Amino acid sequence: MTEVADDLFFVRGMSSNWVIIGGSDTATLIDTGYPGDAELLDASVEAAGFKTCDVSSILVTHAHADHIGSAERYRREFGTRILALDTEVGHLKREFLEQVSPKTALPHLIKPRFARWMHMAVRKGHGLDDVTVAQAAAVPAEQPLPFPGAPIAIPTPGHTRGHAAYWFAEARILVSGDALITGHETSKRTGPQMLHTVFHHDEPGALRSLARFAGLDARLVLPGHGDVWSGDLTVAVNRMSEGVAA
Template identity: 40%
Template sequence: MVGRAREHRALDGVRVDRVSADIHFAHTEHVNWVIYSGPDGVTLVDSGYAGQRVLLEASLGAVGVGPADVAAILITHGHADHLGGAAWLAEEFGTPVHAHPFELANVRRDILEQAGTGGVLRNAWRPGVVPWALAIVPLLNGRADLGVPSATAPPMRGERIDVPGQPRMRLVDGHTSGHAVFEFDDEGVLVVGDALVTRHRTSPLLGPQLLASMFHHDAGRARESAGAVGSSTARFVLPGHGEAWIGPASAAAEAALDAGAPW
């Protein structure tokens, strides 16, 4: 079921839902991020566009913390809509930024597996593409290639990442070469980035689905990885775009595969 948790705060431009004891889902029109704030500290998963810094700060404030309190940032994948706040926090506060080892080249901008101008122009005739592209240009702050040169692989403690919340990391490549999901077992929460989404401005579909092929480095592999999301036992699935999925991860994955991609 797509929806929101019972406890939420609607701020100007961002809504923050509390989905478990310590995890909050920050939802905006364009992209989402996740805040873990527990007794062991604060971890941010993804971070929005560079031009959404005010919304990022507001979402942290809604949870009762500030930018300097963030102990670590985990990045599902190195696209501009997930990296903007991380680049600022790393530069301003020295906040560690971590991604799957296979994704570090994208996050550091040694390579750029991201929909470019050419792909957008080739698909401009499709409904929703031009309005989406025009809406995100101001959010890029002129830096579609913005990266985090200091990003590293996450410190591990056994199978868990040694940051507040201690999630597990799993590779689900295809959208990018090193796209990962992060599972907070103790919270029953799976953060899936763009492995599947529940809404996107370039798609007429509602509910779990795959992003359009333009956005994937390897669309076939992205579909396989979306299916693999279903092996999680999580009861909340938090996507990079759209509403939270409340229910078994297996059901979200099945629905996404049934819906497929809009094109």
């Protein structure tokens, strides 16, 4: 866990990441990792100086199992609010599902990296545990939200129809979710890249959404997968727009 700004913590999970936003007496999460990350998630909240019952809200980038693994548990046990863009709320409730399945991943399992990812994902609960969120609410896009640091939800559809990134303008930090990552089990690359095409609901849309990041004067990028990254985000986005890393 790294404190990337005052009371803003980036947690690198075993595969997917989450962010803790500290407040005076409550905390907010951005994503929660896999179901199998539950113990690590709780420990990170406590390491940030809070109890798990202090988590009042969870902002969701998107409703894939590796990003909402503990969301319903927190809602049920602590009354935590689960929040996402309105176009992703139905995904949280599993009114529809836009997530890679073992069937769609099967043709790629001849690749060692994909085979290792599948083994890890099954072990951590991807696609096997029920992560349905029974109750969720929508947050407005493109305006500061009432949380410390005033994050702004930036619609970045493509990976899922309601994917959002969160921009902390004053701290100049972008929480990019899976719209932009810096590493993944299925990729041999490190640094800014997109997930393999099999993981996107709408790959052309995901490519178009990269343009939302161009021009952001980001000091740091906190991705859904991979390490914290710093660099010229506009240059990185332009290079990524030329092709998807496989």
